[in-house]
Amino acid sequence: MKLATFRLPLAALAGLVLLTGCPDKKSTETAESSVPAAAPALPQAPVFNADSAYAFTAKQVAFGPRVPNSKAHIATGNWIVAKLKSYKLKVMEQPFEAMTFDGTNIHARNIIAQYQPQAVRRVAVFGHWDTRPFADADPDPKKKNKPMDGASDGASAVAVALEMARILSQLPEAQAPNVGVDFIFFDAEDWGHDETTQKDVKNQLEGGTTDSWCLGSQYWGTHLLPANYKAEYGVLLDMVGAKNGKFTREATSVASAAFALDKIWGVAAQLGYSNYFQYENTGGITDDHVYTNKAGIPTIDIYHYNSPDNFFPAYHHATSDNMSVIDRQTLKAVGQTMTQVLFVN
Numbered sequence: 137m138k139l140a141t142f143r144l145p146l147a148a149l150a151g152l153v154l155l156t157g158c159p160d161k162k163s164t165e166t167a168e169s170s171v172p173a174a175a176p177a178l179p180q181a182p183v184f185n186a187d188s189a190y191a192f193t194a195k196q197v198a199f200g201p202r203v204p205n206s207k208a209h210i211a212t213g214n215w216i217v218a219k220l221k222s223y224k225l226k227v228m229e230q231p232f233e234a235m236t237f238d239g240t241n242i243h244a245r246n247i248i249a250q251y252q253p254q255a256v257r258r259v260a261v262f263g264h265w266d267t268r269p270f271a272d273a274d275p276d277p278k279k280k281n282k283p284m285d286g287a288s289d290g291a292s293a294v295a296v297a298l299e300m301a302r303i304l305s306q307l308p309e310a311q312a313p314n315v316g317v318d319f320i321f322f323d324a325e326d327w328g329h330d331e332t333t334q335k336d337v338k339n340q341l342e343g344g345t346t347d348s349w350c351l352g353s354q355y356w357g358t359h360l361l362p363a364n365y366k367a368e369y370g371v372l373l374d375m376v377g378a379k380n381g382k383f384t385r386e387a388t389s390v391a392s393a394a395f396a397l398d399k400i401w402g403v404a405a406q407l408g409y410s411n412y413f414q415y416e417n418t419g420g421i422t423d424d425h426v427y428t429n430k431a432g433i434p435t436i437d438i439y440h441y442n443s444p445d446n447f448f449p450a451y452h453h454a455t456s457d458n459m460s461v462i463d464r465q466t467l468k469a470v471g472q473t474m475t476q477v478l479f480v481n
Contacts, residue, residue, distance in 0.1 A: 192295035201283035255316030260370035263293030264325035292377025322352030387420035389436035
């Protein structure tokens with residue numbers, strides 16, 4: 137992901153400013169929202185292992201930048217698939233080809249894994265597993281054309297989802313949640329045109345039907361896998377592993393899936409994670425959740441929000457997005473909250 141400037145009009149969000157979650161995410165409005173009253177005691181849920189999620193993040197980074205068409209990208213995708221299969225989940229791959237804004241033809245694949253595929257009630261956990269091919273937001277001009285590790289931006293989300301899949305797969309049937317969970321990893325999210333840092337580069341997709349960002353979720357949204365896929369709600373994880381992570385109530389999420397947002401933020405508060413999941417309303421962005429919402433899955437976006445002036449943290453689309461920014465406490469806050477939510481009716 138990286139600062140950019142494509143915009144997507146959403147009729148349902150009239151009056152809200154949408155900035156790109158893949159490109160330049162800039163907040164225009166912030167407002168405090170009241171914290172809900174005390175809720176009933178939470179049901180028992182398995183313990184999320186932050187050390188395991190940290191190791192999963194490091195493993196992805198160790199492959200090298202996960203840029204489509206690269207050996208590291210192929211190897212990482214194969215590893216993710218193998219991990220999911222080792223947990224006895226139903227795993228599907230969705231290969232696709234696309235052209236990026238700079239005219240590069242890429243070979244990509246979305247990865248889908250289903251826990252309790254027989255369950256009628258379903259929850260989707262989304263993330264992207266690729267990395268941006270250039271660190272065009274890096275403060276060092278010499279590094280702007282270098283690829284990045286994407287430790288928080290991409291790898292942390294996949295790691296949280298993998299750890300959730302691991303601990304769920306170990307539960308005896310009597311202790312399983314009463315929902316099925318679909319882990320859906322999008323490819324080619326981050327190879328988009330940033331109108332700020334790449335203003336001198338032509339966006340060859342401009343004026344067409346395809347936005348330059350979030351290519352994997354755009355493809356999945358029009359080629360649903362599983363076919364005719366439905367879920368009660370979805371949660372997009374993006375940049376969820378860095379120290380001092382701050383997650384706010386993003387406007388598109390509020391408009392599209394307020395019930396899911398309220399549920400997750402309420403659980404986080406009960407678990408003691410309100411310093412991460414903050415009751416602050418912030419402007420709308422365009423990220424993969426825009427396309428999953430368009431596909432009929434009410435989806436919220438959990439991502440590292442910085443400030444109204446600098447929407448993204450300093451590591452965003454920079455070479456500093458490496459393992460040095462990853463924090464086990466943030467991984468724990470997100471992972472334990474998401475795991476617990478599955479056990480709350």
